[in-house]
Amino acid sequence: MKKDSKENIKHSSPSDKTPASAGVIAVKVDDLTVAYNYKPVLWDIDLEIPEGVLMAIVGPNGAGKSTLIKSILGILKPIAGSVTIYGKPYKKQRQLVAYVPQKGSVDWDFPTTALDVVMMGTYGSLGWIKRPGQKEKKASLEALEKVGMLAFKSRQISQLSGGQQQRIFLARALVQNASIYFMDEPFQGVDATTEIAIINILKELRKAGKTVIVVHHDLQTVPEYFDWVTFLNVKKIATGPVKDIFNDDNLTKTYGINYKVSIQE
Amino acid sequence: MDITEYIKLVFTDYTLRTITLGTAILGAVTGMLGSFAVLRKQSLLGDAISHAALPGIAIAFLITGAKDSNTLLIGALISGLIGTFWIRGIVTKTHLKSDTALGLILSLFFGFGMLLLTFIQKQPNANQAGLDKYLFGQAATLVESDVWLMAIVTGICLIVMLTFWKEFKILLFDADYTQTLGFNTKFIDILITTFIVLAIVLGLQTVGVVLMSAMLLAPAAAARQWTNSLSVMVFLAAIFGAFSGVFGTAISASQNNLSTGPVIVLVAGVFVIFSFIFSPSRGLLFKQIRFIKNRRDLELHKTLAFMHHIAETHEDISHPHAIKLLNNFQGYTRSTLQKLVDKDYVELNGNMWSLTKTGFETAANLYTKQSTEDE
Secondary structure (H helix, E strand, O other): OHHHHHHHHHHOOOOOOOOOOOOOEEEEEEEEEEEEOOEEEEEEEEEEEEOOOEEEEEOOOOOOHHHHHHHHOOOOOOOEEEEEEOOEEHHHOHHHEEEEOOHHHOOOOOOOEHHHHHHHHHHHHHOOOOOOOHHHHHHHHHHHHHOOOHHHOOOEHHHOOHHHHHHHHHHHHHOOOOOEEEEEOOOOOOOHHHHHHHHHHHHHHHHOOOEEEEEOOOHHHHHHHOOEEEEEEOEEEEEEEHHHHOOHHHHHHHHOOOHHHHHHO | OOHHHHHHHHHHOHHHHHHHHHHHHHHHHHHHHHHHHHHOOOHHHHHHHHHHHHHHHHHHHHHHOOOOHHHHHHHHHHHHHHHHHHHHHHHHHOOOOHHHHHHHHHHHHHHHHHHHHHHHHHOOOHHHOOOOHHHHOOHHHOOHHHHHHHHHHHHHHHHHHHHOHHHHHHHHHOHHHHHHOOOOHHHHHHHHHHHHHHHHHHHHHHHOOOOHHHHHHHHHHHHHOOOOOHHHHHHHHHHHHHHHHHHHHHHHHHOOOOOHHHHHHHHHHHHHHHHHHHOOOOOHHHHHHHHHHHHHHHHHHHHHHHHHHHHOOOOOOOOOEEHHHHHHHHOOOHHHHHHHHHOOOEEEEOOEEEEOHHHHHHHHHHHHHHHHHHO
């Protein structure tokens, strides 16, 4: 913990964080262990994510990256361990957290429109039964505009391209107006234009003091996109500022001896 | 009896009116709830539930010794719910996939139910005859109190659906996300499933164990073809379901009392086939028509682009060229050219063609226009 906060201060530049927020832990994971059937998917994970970072979670397929996010969000039940958001259990802090699931996790042939999906982001603050009104609609339209999808608000979601669907998911999370964003492979299957658009939005979020945690696959873009990184392969290999720990040593530990091959892919 | 006679009778004859109302309400409620089942990819759930209800009917009869339909339906409801929760249990607690769990529960419960039915038939009890009507249903046995029960359940279902509309919708689309927003997804799920079980159990007397799932799926599958909005889909499915009930009853009553349940299911099937073929956006027919039209447009655009390519090299864009020039390269026909003339893109003069100003501009904008339309 001491080491983490020290690194955090060292890394902080005036543009990304105010000194006051430096060192505040947004997400804390303790001894988290998750297993599907008998095979452990995550083993004894301890993780502290400082407020205001744009963090990549990297690791090979089956390393438990998505599982980590889903366990933090309470979608999966861990065997052991606990998660706190700003020092309190996740259940009490839901309003602070937004989630962007993998695009492939839903059926895009569902009969609904882009605006409707974005509006779902307001359901959490509305609570049970209450329907979204003008205020929620306005917020959703703004979110659509932020991701450059306003022109598609009435489009049936199956008629959107993969990149557009990803933007819709992002807009749905933006409308939650959270402090911490968890995103599961937001760059999967999107073209270069969309990737740039998305990363710009993520960087804006960080500038606004939000914490953004992204499951990421493309190792080459890690130093360019992120300021914080967690290496994961069932166990936590390393976590910290990209410029300090994003090196061959950690990559080798995470991906095994062939990591260079996986970079070339 | 013929159709006109039938229509007269619907308004005068007590039995026929009861049956028609009953099947209409049943069709509406199963269509509505079926939309949820279809969108959750739980199409087979209805089949499993209806089959799972059979042993409940038999056991209820064995315990009470009476054929009171409400008692038997409570038995059906209990065993249907047990089957449903076992399916959920199998899926969450074992490696088995849901289709395996559904198939397993369906056949085990149905087998057990059939065993009990044969056991009951061997009993020296004059009252036992007629329990097998629950296999294929017998709408003729509907009485007013049955219809009232259906109406009440449908009413409650409608109120619950409207109250929790937002929650149902988001759960159907993205269950994990719903959970992160703080909704109790298990509760919403159980609510939906319970109503599906209720609707199925209500339909057993009319349509029967074996065909009941079609009542759930067919109207929903048909409705999906016509709309991209969930509320319209649910509404349409209810309408299709209700009409299947009414038409099915009418046909069966007017044609020598054909068995009502199967006729209703077949009518619902006709709705499905019609929707699959004739729906404007998703139907096979219009898809094919659009495909052919697009291909023709593309041919036309290709011709125009080629002409533009030639015309570009001249200072005067309307400089005439020999049609032969086109033929030599691509084999364009006079009829293709005629279509361009109709659109005022091209002028023909003997064996020569020339681009008009509009034609030239259209051709120049062809690709940029296409890419903006795409975006």
